[in-house]
Amino acid sequence: MNHSLTDCLCEKQLVSTVSDFHRSNPESVIYQTSLMSALLSGVYDGNTTVANLLTRGDFGLGTFNQLDGELIAFDSQVYQLRSDGSASTAKPDQKTPFAVMTFFKPEYRHHFQQPVDREAIHQVINQQVQSDNQFCALRIDGLFADAATRTVPCQHRPYRSMPEILDNQPVFTFNRRRGVVIGFRTPQYMQGINVAGYHEHFITDDRQGGGHLLDYTLHEGVLTFGEINKLIIDLPQDKDFLNANLTPVDLDSAIRSVEG
Template sequence: MADHLIDCDCASQLGQMVKLARQQRPEKVIFQTSLMSALLSGVYDGSMTVADLLEKGDFGLGTFNHLDGELVAIDHHIYQLKSDGSAQQARADQQTPFAVMTFFQPDYHLELVQPISRQDIHRLINQHLPSDNVFCALRIEGDFLHAETRTVPEQCRPYRPMQEAITEQPLFTFTQKTGSVIGFRTPQYMQGINVAGYHEHFITANRQGGGHLLDYQLLSGQLTFGAIHKLVVDLPTDHEFLSADLHPDDLDQAIRAVES
């Protein structure tokens, strides 16, 4: 009888330890609000706030209502990257029409001591991951020879489709900067739900500038990344989303045009 009580007590303690460990290290899940195809068709307003996003993760990217700049979530903070190339910490009540968040838990930590291009970094990640059919979250901390970015300016109603809005986007080149790359690799079968392939944003180390990345070259730094096998999508219920054309004939080509 005594042995049985001891066994039960040990099992109870083990269960509590497992529960505590899960609380301290959340499950690896990507949380996404809305769809990339909705953003493409001009659904630029959402109801999810910055405060809401930080409950879903400490790392991520997206945009703000009215397509007002790029969103970067890093180290439990969210920043708004403006169309003049500057960055500022976002307010808790700011809202987003599209964002992707996770609690960043990398499986791989690589020190990169020689200059390396964006394409070669992507190849390096692909070589380590078990399959092209899983998601990946990646972060780079280091010194960059250059980081080429763009940021779409704030839009006014009536909203134009994103392909038209980006015709006015300013381009920036950050040279010899220390900063961070925050990104995701999404499987090709998810095109339209998210952005298939690599989607990355850049923010400087002083958190004063950045944007959506078009290209970069790293001089040296640390690359951390890991696979994620679960996606949760929160779909809007407003009229604009429900009436949007979310699967146009040229969906793949249109997304590639606005993201590259």
């Protein structure tokens, strides 16, 4: 066998070995495309596809171009939660202006056998991960007594900022439904880059409905969560992003108002 062929085979084997290693030992890394402050100011179109996102993680949330529904991802499946309350599997070529992904590596597990509200669930995480400067990814599988969600309708140019379109967001309540909540706890120092505090999305067990969570009560279920200590941000280079005002005076209050 000649050296060039041997080198080629060795290179392929190395690439395969590295890929296998990353699949079995994924890093605790958050990958993020764009900034929350850009989304807030009306940058609703991006070039990152759903297929691209799945190379960066198997778990996450975000939105779609034109702000057309909420994005929820887990178990390497991505779903689009629309403003009519419906849900469907996202297509690989659909694009997002803002998304946060990770390879979910839960370190902690807590089984709730009695009804518990959102704040109490968050306290379980806060007591385990006591530093407010630490990122966490969380997932809840169970029966929800109620889950209140909202989804902003698809937007069209010229785009208005998110605070300007809040009055036109449908709100849905799912009662006595099994489903999945996925989310992130993000440090306060990240406000504007991401959404500080807890940011969670919900989808029903039949994968037919859901949205951005405003509040919920878990009847019974399992919480799993893990810490994340690395962040990668992919910044857009298009005109909309480069011309956007990413540091408005009321940034913190604006994000709190749109994210509930």
